[in-house]
Amino acid sequence: MISRRSVRVKVMQAVYGYERSEDALPATFRKSLQTSIQSVKDLYIYLLFSVREVANEVDTVARIKASKYLPTEEDKRFSTKLLSNSIIQALNNDDEFLKELKKTALAGQFEEAVKQHLYKKMIQTPEYKEYIGSDVEFDYEADRRMVAHILNDILLADDLFLEHVEEVFPSWEDDAEFVVSAVRDVFKKSKGDLKLHLEKNALRGKFFELCDFADKLFEKTLQSKEHLEQYIEPYLRNWEMDRVAVLDLIMLRMAITEFTDFPSIPVKVTINEYIDMARDYSTPKSKDFINGILDRMMKDMKDNGEIRKTGRGLLDK
8 A cells, every 4th residue: 555665755755845944843844744654545545435436426316317207218227237336335335444434534525526527437438338238247357347447447547536636635646556556456356345455453553664664764864964965975976966956865865874774674675766766756867876876885885884784684685
């Protein structure tokens, strides 16, 4: 649902925001960082809820048609098969999901106009028409394909929905890859019951670990700013410190912090993560710039005994 890559991005943004502010306190950004990490679960629940609500619009339309004084033949033939979809039924009735949905307090955020727009889009697709036209009952594979179609081809392919979810979750662009993957996994593994992967102890432990990682990385990166920049400067060669992109400098400081203060994280994992972040969030040349400097630094720091890894951190040796 959320990975350390996503957390690193959030830390980078928090460090950038704090150092660009004039009078803000680190505690303000630390609190915002923790909230941002916790909101990932809310986004996960909200995507599942959105799929459910588009499907449940079938019930709303069916009730309108049934209430007509003189229903047409088309009204009488209206199919409510989607409401019998095993995953949609689980999303409507699973106690754990409903409890988590209530916790988010986001159910009222799904705008009626957006829902109706997505519903109208769905019922025009060949996939939907094929699904409701089938006489086969209790077809789990067909049920999975249908909810995956709603997620992938209706919601995630729709500009109006994407604008809506980004308004509700400002960090959508950073978290989407991991959250969407988690939702797809629910559809893939659910059969008769909902596989939410929200086991209390496991989830609490995961988020505690990630929040602790974020807090420590944020604090150490800020505290050692002057020292880290002095350490980086000799490796810039023909570059002046003030010519380096701000985000590149922050990522270098974060990477060095991981080298020295997070013994369980392999060096190669750290380097690869910040190369990817530089590619996605900084300048076109940042990826190669970050790669070159971190590679040289890593070799020197190992030779000088400044990097001491333990446990899993030794895996890339």
